[in-house]
Amino acid sequence: MVLVHVVVTVLLGAGVFFILVGSIGLLRLPDFYTRLHATGKCDTLGGGLVILGAAIYHLFQYPETLLVPAKLAFLIFFIFIANPTATHAIMKAAFKTGVEPWRLGEERR
Amino acid sequence: MRLGERAFGILLTFGIMGVFWILLSGIFDTFHLISGLVCCAIVSIISHDLLVKGKSEKKLQKSLRLLIYIPWELWQIVLANIDVAYRVLHPKMPIDPLIIEFETTLRGDFSLATLANSITLTPGTITILVEPERGKFWVHAIAKEPAEALLADQTMQKKVAHVFMET
Numbered sequence: 001m002v003l004v005h006v007v008v009t010v011l012l013g014a015g016v017f018f019i020l021v022g023s024i025g026l027l028r029l030p031d032f033y034t035r036l037h038a039t040g041k042c043d044t045l046g047g048g049l050v051i052l053g054a055a056i057y058h059l060f061q062y063p064e065t066l067l068v069p070a071k072l073a074f075l076i077f078f079i080f081i082a083n084p085t086a087t088h089a090i091m092k093a094a095f096k097t098g099v100e101p102w103r104l105g106e107e108r109r
Numbered sequence: 110m111r112l113g114e115r116a117f118g119i120l121l122t123f124g125i126m127g128v129f130w131i132l133l134s135g136i137f138d139t140f141h142l143i144s145g146l147v148c149c150a151i152v153s154i155i156s157h158d159l160l161v162k163g164k165s166e167k168k169l170q171k172s173l174r175l176l177i178y179i180p181w182e183l184w185q186i187v188l189a190n191i192d193v194a195y196r197v198l199h200p201k202m203p204i205d206p207l208i209i210e211f212e213t214t215l216r217g218d219f220s221l222a223t224l225a226n227s228i229t230l231t232p233g234t235i236t237i238l239v240e241p242e243r244g245k246f247w248v249h250a251i252a253k254e255p256a257e258a259l260l261a262d263q264t265m266q267k268k269v270a271h272v273f274m275e276t
Contacts, residue, residue, distance in 0.1 A: 017194075018190050018194070021190075021193065021194040021197055021198065022193075024197055024198070025193060025196075025197035028197055028202065029197065029202070029204070030204075031206075033206060033235070033249050034204060034206055034251055036235060037193060037233070037235060037249075037251050038193055038197055040229060040235060041186070041189045041190055041193050041229075041230065042190055042193055042194075044186065044230065045186055045187065045189075045190045046190075067132065067135045070132050071132065071133065074132070080186075080230075081226070084225075084226040084229035084230050085222075085226060087229055087235060088225060088226070088229050088235065088236050088237075091235055091236070091237050091249065092237055092238055095237045095238060095247070101206055101207075101208060101249065102206060103205075103206065103207075104204075104205045104206075
């Protein structure tokens with residue numbers, strides 16, 4: 001049981017760390033496209049790790065309801081498909097409407 | 110042969126949707142099971158071609174190759190996140206964004222979507238535009254090294270082409 005708690009804590013901690021990094025990147029990076037790099041990647045893995053931690057915790061704490069971890073696993077699957085697709089869609093919309101990419105040495109926007 | 114493919118598509122769609130229904134409902138009495146299976150049957154007869162499209166040959170082999178590809182892709186996602194964390198938390202922010210273009214040999218909808226999503230999730234690159242007719246990709250890279258990694262050795266393009274057998 002202690003081992004499960006350690007694993008779950010590590011997963012949740014790593015997930016929260018990556019979501020935090022994504023948020024910091026959203027604030028620090030200079031323009032639209034580079035900000036999407038931070039949010040698009042970190043939210044995918046961060047959210048996935050948090051949900052994985054919750055699923056493992058539930059699996060060992062309440063083994064009589066196996067459907068909940070199964071549903072959480074589906075959530076991870078859909079996040080990993082939907083998140084890059086959404087990031088790509090936002091990127092494409094910005095590119096087609098003519099948002100200029102930031103180059104090295106310019107002012108941050 | 111045409112009929113066999115159709116039946117295969119309907120059966121596969123029905124199977125996937127049935128499993129999904131049972132998992133999500135979580136109620137195992139007769140009424141819920143039968144109503145679920147009837148709904149699955151209707152939907153899979155009407156719209157099975159949305160999920161299972163084209164030739165059914167080598168589908169099993171492609172699925173197996175996709176299963177081998179996914180763990181590698183997950184590892185790449187972890188590397189991508191560490192890369193973003195390094196660039197964001199570094200005091201000087203080592204970024205030098207640029208947009209690159211390249212063409213691939215891929216033409217299928219599913220393989221192009223897989224490659225586009227894989228590029229978005231791997232270190233330092235996001236797909237901007239895909240042109241299916243020529244298999245052309247526009248990619249935004251956050252620095253020079255990830256762009257060169259994508260252009261020079263083309264590991265990812267080769268892996269996706271290998272999975273979907275479109276060399």
